[in-house]
Amino acid sequence: MLLNPSTKDSLVLIIDDDQSVRLLTERLVMTFGFTPLTAADGAKGIALLEANGDKIGVVVLDMTMPDLNGEETFEKLRALAPGLPIIFTSGYEKGNEIALDERTVFLQKPFKRNELLDKLKKFLDREPSAAEAGSRRGFAAEC
Numbered sequence: 001m002l003l004n005p006s007t008k009d010s011l012v013l014i015i016d017d018d019q020s021v022r023l024l025t026e027r028l029v030m031t032f033g034f035t036p037l038t039a040a041d042g043a044k045g046i047a048l049l050e051a052n053g054d055k056i057g058v059v060v061l062d063m064t065m066p067d068l069n070g071e072e073t074f075e076k077l078r079a080l081a082p083g084l085p086i087i088f089t090s091g092y093e094k095g096n097e098i099a100l101d102e103r104t105v106f107l108q109k110p111f112k113r114n115e116l117l118d119k120l121k122k123f124l125d126r127e128p129s130a131a132e133a134g135s136r137r138g139f140a141a142e143c
Contacts (some may be wrong), residue, residue, distance in 0.1 A: 010057020010124055014038045015045035015073060016089070017065040021109070025060060025116070032117050034124065042068030046076050053081055058123040060107075060116075063090040074104075085123035087116075 012029045014036055016022040022038050029036040037052060039045035042065055049056060059077060063070035070088065077084060083103065091109040100106060107119055 010034070011052060011055045012036045012120065012124075013045060013048055013052075013056050013059045015042060015059065015065075016062040017041055018062070021062070021089075028113055028116055029060075029120070031113075032120060034120060041065055042070070042073030042076070045073060046080070049077060049080055049084075053084075056081075056084065058085045058087060058120060060087045060089060063088050064092065087119045087123075 012034045014022055014025050014029065015038075016025065017040055019040070022040065026036040026038050037048050037056070039048050045059070045061070046068075049059070061070055061073060061077070065073070068076075070090070074086060074088075077086065085103045086105075088100075088104065088106045089109050089111070090106075093108070105119055105122070107115060
């Protein structure tokens with residue numbers, strides 16, 4: 001079982017099969033002052049968690065992916081790290097597949113940068129500085 005330290009230096013693991021969404025989310029995470037790790041599918045995301053689990057503070061997980069879908073990936077992530085916070089994202093309305101709780105929230109695509117920031121701050125111990133949060137303010141209002 002991997003631990004979730006939820007520290008200032010925690011990584012944000014982004015798992016999304018859509019390259020443009022993945023890259024944009026990665027850039028937003030960096031502008032907030034957090035460090036991203038990215039995976040193009042659930043299997044790669046699980047491998048990154050296994051390799052970096054003690055450093056990952058939160059996962060941003062797409063619900064709709066080929067092969068290992070969001071729900072299957074979620075179950076494997078939970079088995080490895082039961083306390084790890086997960087932010088589900090989808091362009092579709094949230095289904096009943098996943099029970100949301102204090103460690104699991106939903107973020108509807110397209111999302112605004114501040115919506116993502118609010119979800120990240122909920123789980124990570126630090127807030128980005130005013131300079132970090134304000135940098136590239138016009139960059140990518142929506143994902």
